[in-house]
Amino acid sequence: MSVKTMVFLALLALPLSVRADAPPPPDAGCALKAMGAEIQAADVMVSKKPDHVHVLIDLFPYHDAFKAAGPADLKKLALSAAKGCAATKYPEAVSVKVDLAEFSERDSYGAPVWSSIKVLGKFEFTKKKGAWKPVQPKG
Numbered sequence: 001m002s003v004k005t006m007v008f009l010a011l012l013a014l015p016l017s018v019r020a021d022a023p024p025p026p027d028a029g030c031a032l033k034a035m036g037a038e039i040q041a042a043d044v045m046v047s048k049k050p051d052h053v054h055v056l057i058d059l060f061p062y063h064d065a066f067k068a069a070g071p072a073d074l075k076k077l078a079l080s081a082a083k084g085c086a087a088t089k090y091p092e093a094v095s096v097k098v099d100l101a102e103f104s105e106r107d108s109y110g111a112p113v114w115s116s117i118k119v120l121g122k123f124e125f126t127k128k129k130g131a132w133k134p135v136q137p138k139g
Contacts, residue, residue, distance in 0.1 A: 030085040032057070034077040037065035046085050052095035052124075053086040058112060059120060060102040071121070074100055075134070078123035082132050096132070098123045 030046065032039040043058040057077070059066050066073075078098035086096040100120040103112035124135040 030088065032077070032080060032084060034080060035065050035069060035073060037062040044081070044085060046089050048090055048093075052097050053090050053093040055081045055086055055096060055098045057081060057098070057100050058103050059100055060104055063102065066120075074121040075123060078121065079125065079132060079134070082123075082125040087127075087132070094127045096125045098125070 030044055031041045032044060039057065039059075039062060043061060045056045047054050047056075055078075069077075078100060081098050082096040086093055086098075099122050102118045102120060103114075103116055104118065105113040105116035107113055125132045126135055127133075
């Protein structure tokens with residue numbers, strides 16, 4: 001093998017090694033399991049904000065599984081999103097806000113229509129001594 005070929009192969013391999021260590025896109029989601037439903041990563045958006053990590057979950061495709069869900073069930077789902085999605089993607093995070101919503105309409109590109117949102121719950125968690133604890137609402 002010539003030196004020229006070895007240099008060419010080394011240059012080809014370099015971008016692959018860089019890409020393997022690159023973090024996922026900032027708004028990429030993660031899959032979750034709750035109440036018998038497997039929530040797809042496409043329905044979970046995780047994004048880093050200056051003071052917290054925000055998780056938005058669209059539960060509309062899983063409406064039948066969650067229509068009997070009570071506040072405790074939704075809180076469990078939100079906690080699993082904080083522990084799983086947010087903490088895995090951003091291990092340095094100490095505060096996570098989780099919004100559970102249903103987007104009943106999509107535009108022609110498949111993106112949620114924000115005017116069709118139905119908020120099912122808003123939750124906030126903080127990490128203290130390695131454990132995620134709910135933040136009590138103010139007021």
